[in-house]
Amino acid sequence: MRTPFIVGNWKMNLTLSEVEDFLSTVKGRLPDPHDVECAIAASSIYMDALTKFCKKEKNLKTAAQNCFYKDSGAYTGEVSPMALADMGVKYVMLGHSERRKYFDESNKMINKKVKAVIKNNMTPIICCDETMAKRKTADEMNWVVNPVIEALKGISPEDAKHVVIGYEPSWAIGTGRTASAAEIQEACFLIRETLIDLYGQDIANEIRIVYGGSVNSRNVAEIMKQDDVDGVLPGKSSLKAEEFIKIVNYQNN
Template identity: 40%
Template structure:
C-alpha cells in the first residue's frame, strides 16, 4: 500500500499560552489536504499539551517531544509513557539529536525508550542523523545504521507499523542549511534498504521515513517529490504560518 505522507511539527522549548493559541488558530483555519493524503502531528511542550488538545482540530494529532525510559516512579522531572497515554496522546518523538547531544542519550537508551513507549501503545517518531564532521568523514550511513540497528535489535517486525523514522542530519537542524534532495533521498533509500535487508522486505517498503532539517515553504515541494521521502519533521518553521504550506506539499507527493 502507498505510504501516507506524514508531517510533524516539533515546537521544541517554545511558546506561551498566547502564542500557542494563535498557532492553533492558524492550523484550525487552514485549508489542509485530506486525511488520506497527509497525516499531521504537532508536538508542543508538555505544559501546553492540554491547551492544544482542547483547541486543535481533530484531524491533527498531538505528540509529546520525549518520554522517560520506564514507567511511573521516583523520577523527578521526567514524564512517562504511561502519563502520556493517560493524557490521550498517541505519539512521542524519541532520539532527537538535541537530546542525543545535549543530554548524552545513547543509541541503546533511545532504543529502550522506544521499546517501552511502544509497549504502552504509543506511536514513535524515531530520529536518526549524523553530524557535519561525520558526514565529511564519509560516516553518514555507519552512524544512521548504528542508530537504527540499536532499535531494530529490540523490536519485532510488527512493531514497525507504529514507528516513523525521521532522518535529521544534525548539521541541518536550525542552521538554515538543508540537505539537497539528492543527499536526503540517498540516505532515505539506504535506510529503507537496511530495513528491508535486516528486518523484512515489508518493513522496508512500508515504514515511513521523513526528513527534518531546516525544512521550509521554499524547499518542501522539491523534497516531497523524492520517492523515498515520506514527509517531514519540522522545527522552527512549524511555529510559523508557513507550516501550512509545508503540510500542503503532500499534494506534490500524492501527484508524483
C-alpha cells in the same frame, strides 16, 4: 501506499497564549488526513491544550518531544509514557540530535524509550543523526544506520510496521542549510535498505521515513518528491501558523 507525514517540532518555544493563537489559526486549514497526516511535537506542558484541540480537529495529531522509559516511579522531572498515552498523545519523538547532544542520550536509552512508547500503544518517531564531518569522510553509514539498528533492537516485525524513522543531519538543524534532495534521498534509501535487512521488504515498505533540517514552505515540495522520503520534520518554520499551513498543504502549492 505510505501516507505523507508532516510533524512540526516546536522544541522549547512558544507560550500558552501563542499556542492557542497558533491552533486557532490552523483550525480548518489543514489537509485531509488521508492525503497528508499532520502533527505537532510540543513541550509536555502543552500536551493538554493540544490533545483537547486534536479531539475536535481530526486532521492534527499530538506528539510529545520526549518521554522516560518507565511508566511511573521516583524520577523527578521526567515524563511518563503511560500518562502521555492516557492524555491521548499519538506520537513520541525520541533520540533527537539535541537530546543526544545536550542530555547524553545513548542508543541503549533510546531503545528502552522506544519499547516503553510501543507498550503504551503510541508510535515512536525515532530520530537518527549525521554530522557533516562524518559525511565528508564518507563514513555516514555509521551515523545514519547504526542508530536505527540499535533503536529497533527487540522490536517485533508487527510493532516495527508502525514506527516512524526521522533522518536529521545535525548540521542542517536550525542552520538554514538544507541537505540537497539527492543527499536526503541517499540517506533515506540507506535507512530503507537497513529496514529491509532487519524486517524484510514488505514491512520496510510500510515504515515511514521523514526528513528534518531547515525545512520550509519553499523547499518542502522538492524534498517530498524523493522516493524514500515520506514526510518532513520542520522546526523553526513550524512556529508560525501561516508557514506551517503552507508546508502541510505543499501538494496544492
